[in-house]
Amino acid sequence: MxxxxxxxxxxxxxxxxxxxxxxIIAAAGSAIIGKGPDNAHAGNQPDKYSFEIPPAAIPSxxxxxxVTADVVVLGLGMAGIPATLSAVEAGVKVAALEKQDKINVxxxxxxxxxxxxxxxxxxxxxxxxxxxxxxxELMKWGSNRIDQRLLRIxxxxxSEYWDWLTAMTDPAxxxxxxxxxxxxxxxxxxxxxxxQYPTAAHISMSNFARVLNIMADKARGLGASxxxxxxxxxxxxxxxxxxxxxxLDKDGNYTRFDAKKGVILCTGDYGYNTEMLEKYVPHAAFRxxxxxxxxxxxxxxxxxWIGAQMEPTPHAPMTHAMGFGLLGNTxxxxxxxxxxxxxxxxxxxxxxxxxxxxxxxxxSWQVIDSNWKTRLPYMSxxxxxxFSVDDGSSFMLNNAIKADTIEELxxxxxxxxxxxxxxxxxxxxxxxAGIDTDFAKPSHRLFPVDAPPFYAGKAETAGMxxxxxxxxxxxxxxxxxxxxxxxxGLYLAGNTVGxxxxxxxxxxxxxxxxxxxxxxxxxxxxxxxxxx
Numbered sequence: 118m119x120x121x122x123x124x125x126x127x128x129x130x131x132x133x134x135x136x137x138x139x140x141i142i143a144a145a146g147s148a149i150i151g152k153g154p155d156n157a158h159a160g161n162q163p164d165k166y167s168f169e170i171p172p173a174a175i176p177s178x179x180x181x182x183x184v185t186a187d188v189v190v191l192g193l194g195m196a197g198i199p200a201t202l203s204a205v206e207a208g209v210k211v212a213a214l215e216k217q218d219k220i221n222v223x224x225x226x227x228x229x230x231x232x233x234x235x236x237x238x239x240x241x242x243x244x245x246x247x248x249x250x251x252x253x254e255l256m257k258w259g260s261n262r263i264d265q266r267l268l269r270i271x272x273x274x275x276s277e278y279w280d281w282l283t284a285m286t287d288p289a290x291x292x293x294x295x296x297x298x299x300x301x302x303x304x305x306x307x308x309x310x311x312x313q314y315p316t317a318a319h320i321s322m323s324n325f326a327r328v329l330n331i332m333a334d335k336a337r338g339l340g341a342s343x344x345x346x347x348x349x350x351x352x353x354x355x356x357x358x359x360x361x362x363x364x365l366d367k368d369g370n371y372t373r374f375d376a377k378k379g380v381i382l383c384t385g386d387y388g389y390n391t392e393m394l395e396k397y398v399p400h401a402a403f404r405x406x407x408x409x410x411x412x413x414x415x416x417x418x419x420x421x422w423i424g425a426q427m428e429p430t431p432h433a434p435m436t437h438a439m440g441f442g443l444l445g446n447t448x449x450x451x452x453x454x455x456x457x458x459x460x461x462x463x464x465x466x467x468x469x470x471x472x473x474x475x476x477x478x479x480x481s482w483q484v485i486d487s488n489w490k491t492r493l494p495y496m497s498x499x500x501x502x503x504f505s506v507d508d509g510s511s512f513m514l515n516n517a518i519k520a521d522t523i524e525e526l527x528x529x530x531x532x533x534x535x536x537x538x539x540x541x542x543x544x545x546x547x548x549x550a551g552i553d554t555d556f557a558k559p560s561h562r563l564f565p566v567d568a569p570p571f572y573a574g575k576a577e578t579a580g581m582x583x584x585x586x587x588x589x590x591x592x593x594x595x596x597x598x599x600x601x602x603x604x605x606g607l608y609l610a611g612n613t614v615g616x617x618x619x620x621x622x623x624x625x626x627x628x629x630x631x632x633x634x635x636x637x638x639x640x641x642x643x644x645x646x647x648x649x
Contacts, residue, residue: 166392168414171422175351175363181370184342186212188645189362189376190383191349191416193220195631196611196638197383198329199278201343202336203642204381211341212374214364216348217411220333226325227296228635229316229628231272233279239295241315248272251314251626258623259433264616266592271629271636278639285331293318296627301494301504303561310559311465313499317628347372349415352380352607354423357598359606362419379606379645382596383638386612387414388434388584397427397586401434404581416613417588424598425588425607428615432586435622435630436474436579437467437500443483443516443574445503447496448562450484450544451576453477456527456537458544461556465624466501470579480577482530484541486568495561500624518573526571541566583630585622587615593649594641610634610641 187209190201198220201213230236231251232243252272256263283293296317306312320328337343346367353361353373361375387393389412394402421427443449448463453476460472473481485492496504520526527537547553548563588609589597596607609615611634623629 168418179371180373183373185375186210187378189374190381192383195634198332199638200381200642201341202332203639204646205336205339205341207646209646214344214347218345220329222325226320227317227628229626229632230275230279233276254312254625255623259619262619267617270640271633278636291324297498300498303495310463314626316626352419352423378648379608381608381641381645382416382613383611384416386412386584388412388581390414397430397432398434420588425596428589431620433618433622434584435582436470437624446501450566453481456532458540461558463558463562465499467624474578482573484573486566486571488568492564516574519570521569530573585618587613589615593644608641608645610637
């Protein structure tokens with residue numbers, strides 16, 4: 118159990134009763150209180166997390182000022198900035214709040230889209246049949262729990278929204294690069310165990326920040342007011358309509374932002390909230406969130422306190438490993454700490470990571486021989502895979518354990534020598550027979566380990582990038598209450614949107630997380646401006 122989870126569990130308090138909810142709802146504590154409806158199916162547990170309990174309303178006397186707008190956007194990230202710009206371009210007055218002091222980005226940006234002109238210029242083919250094939254793969258990843266209407270917003274508007282974006286980024290000299298494209302000659306998607314679609318357009322972290330700031334600057338120039346260091350604490354609800362939000366600034370003063378048309382929740386995920394992880398993704402709660410410590414799920418909580426509904430579990434953690442072993446998650450031999458093979462290695466980075474997580478010590482070894490360079494072009498083009506010798510060389514130089522014999526390699530790996538020798542011998546026998554009768558790896562990815570020198574690289578589980586769990590909503594991104602009635606004036610975008618993913622994050626369409634956030638952000642901004 119991680120120290121962070123232990124800390125979260127030690128902060129629990131069992132308290133009888135529940136706080137009364139009002140029209141205005143405040144921020145969460147950290148105890149477990151009362152009885153929760155979502156716990157009823159889990160053995161009628163009598164306790165409920167405090168974030169599920171609506172705290173008392175902030176007194177109106179504590180509110181120092183009021184700002185009036187048509188649309189209020191909470192969160193200025195990959196969803197909130199497009200939402201803000203889209204709404205102000207539609208001619209309405211917009212106020213956008215961000216609890217951090219500036220626009221922050223983490224990592225590189227893969228923006229996943231389908232059927233854009235840029236993709237066609239790269240030689241990518243998108244037909245209705247290929248798009249439907251990709252959608253079916255996404256539905257499989259989510260065990261058919263996904264609301265396909267939310268994916269169709271991304272598909273149906275992606276090309277148009279891409280043109281809208283690049284009309285701003287092209288003049289700034291921002292160049293998008295294809296991700297894992299073109300594929301090597303032997304690659305054939307119809308034979309893939311995990312199919313892959315070239316959805317991602319890639320830019321660096323510095324250019325990612327430039328893209329967001331270009332949109333934010335344009336929104337500001339059109340009259341949107343951007344409020345940094347303002348943390349949303351309460352949604353204001355009048356009847357069945359959300360009419361605003363109360364925020365706390367960095368000086369400790371409350372401001373009420375009235376929204377005539379709607380509030381758009383773009384507040385990110387809850388991956389740094391120990392209690393929410395324990396409730397919604399307990400199998401991944403041990404992970405350390407590797408992206409943003411600000412991802413506390415405040416937007417989810419505020420919405421639930423005024424009647425919005427969290428989607429059913431299991432939520433999908435994004436935990437794909439991008440640098441496994443020596444050569445990413447390529448389909449070479451893979452063994453655990455006991456020197457035993459344990460899976461079909463021809464899987465995506467996320468699926469590979471999930472299986473390694475089940476192994477003793479939560480790590481494994483990738484094993485290759487001296488012929489690795491000739492085998493890379495036959496590997497998958499999926500997330501975390503390496504199919505270029507140039508790309509693979511840096512991994513080899515930095516991470517390899519090298520030995521001239523299998524016995525010597527086993528010693529250096531600290532795995533049982535006899536077991537490891539038997540594993541390699543059996544694996545090579547199946548390779549020669551052309552069929553994997555142990556773990557069903559496809560024959561076109563079976564390569565022997567028989568040409569010294571031999572190499573091994575340690576593969577450990579990845580950190581938590583983000584949790585893909587959100588609130589239930591309709592096809593206009595309007596939040597639902599417990600009876601599936603629309604909560605007027607409350608729109609969702611980004612990681613507050615439920616039923617985009619389920620169970621496990623799909624790497625079949627790289628960049629889909631950012632792609633959905635971007636398209637849903639713009640879509641929600643236009644819908645809120647129109648007061649749909």
